[in-house]
Amino acid sequence: MPQQDTAVSVGFIYPDHAAEHDYPYAEKLLGGAARLPVEHIYGTDLHAVPELLDLGSPARLSEGAAQLAGHSPAAVVWACTSGSFVYGWDGAHDQVEHLSRAAGGLPASSTSFAFVRxxxxxxxxxxxxxxxxxxxxxxxxxxxxxxxxxxxxxxxxxxxxxxxxxxxxxxxxxxxxxxxxxxxxxxxxxxxxxxxxxxxxxxxxxxxxxxxxxxANQVTVWEGLRLAGVTPGVPGLGTLFRRKGT
Known part of the structure; x- marks a missing residue:
């Protein structure tokens, strides 16, 4: 019988396409400690406040959470800094709470909070x-x-x-x-x-x-792993990932 994959899955909602290949790169360095599936949502990729508010809206994040459900993630992260901090501190908290509900109550976060943590x-x-x-x-x-x-x-x-x-x-x-x-x-x-x-x-x-x-992609991966209870020391991803247990 084939060996069952027991690695924890951490899901990421990524806007459009640009640097999403950072996530399989990180997964490879993790050496089987976790799977890092990425699903995409789409909007205008302008770095402008109205467009960013739309990109991080509840409807779009709900769409991303639904796509991630097939990966059975232990946690989900909105992998967008500007599409989270543009809501302000309190609004970004509301955004993450909505994402958690949309993902069936899973732990959730965003890149902006990942930087702070x-x-x-x-x-x-x-x-x-x-x-x-x-x-x-x-x-x-x-x-x-x-x-x-x-x-x-x-x-x-x-x-x-x-x-x-x-x-x-x-x-x-x-x-x-x-x-x-x-x-x-x-x-x-x-x-x-x-x-x-x-x-x-x-x-x-x-x-x-x-x-x-x-x-941004470094702290986003780290935050997702933290939420899922996975804190490996990983070479090649900077000081943050060399501090096992943080």
Whole structure:
């Protein structure tokens, strides 16, 4: 008889298409500790407040939760930073509560909360932000972090209008965008766009900067695993994943 797959499943709702290949990359590094299925919802990929509010709406997240049901996940995460923090701290809590209900009561979270909890797990209090968004959207992320007790000592935005453009950045462009926006006084550097391909670059970035680097898809995977009770130490995904049990 074939051996039954007993790995825990953590489901991710991902908007459109850009950097979703980060999730099978992380699954491979996990070495069988978990499955990370991704289902997509679709909307306009503009980094603009009205479009982001629509993208993270209850109807769209319910659609994503329904698609994930076939994977029997132990937890679900809305893998979109801007489509969660754009609702504000309280609204993002309501968004996650709705997602949990839509997923049949499963533990649920979003990338924005993943950043706050990852910073807390590492004891990070001050951060620099290397955002790909326009300024007005990036400022909302700064406000969100502040509500979570994370002080932003430097924020730079690349003013990239769509997620698709972010997804097409080369690895060299991604590294340069991130490294050039560090602040010496920051405990860590945060990179908030799940459309940016970063997982294969985190160790390189941390070696260049000499501090933790928290990227959107990295913290999203970590948060989903945390909710599912899986906390493995994993090489290749930065300081956050080397701290087993966080």
């Amino acid at each position: 990852a910073a807390e797990a590492l004891g990070v209090r001050t951060v620099a932000v290397a955002a790909s968004y326009p300024d007005d959207v990036a400022d909302l992320f700064v406000d969100f972090l502040g509500r979570g007790g994370v002080e932003v000592v430097g924020m730079s935005s690349a003013d990239i209008v769509t997620a698709a453009e972010v997804g097409r950045l080369s690895p060299d462009d991604v590294v340069e965008l991130i490294v050039s926006r560090d602040r010496r006084e920051a405990d860590a550097l945060l990179v908030p766009d799940t459309a940016m391909r970063t997982l294969a670059l985190i160790d390189i970035l941390e070696q260049r900067l000499g501090k933790p680097v928290l990227t």
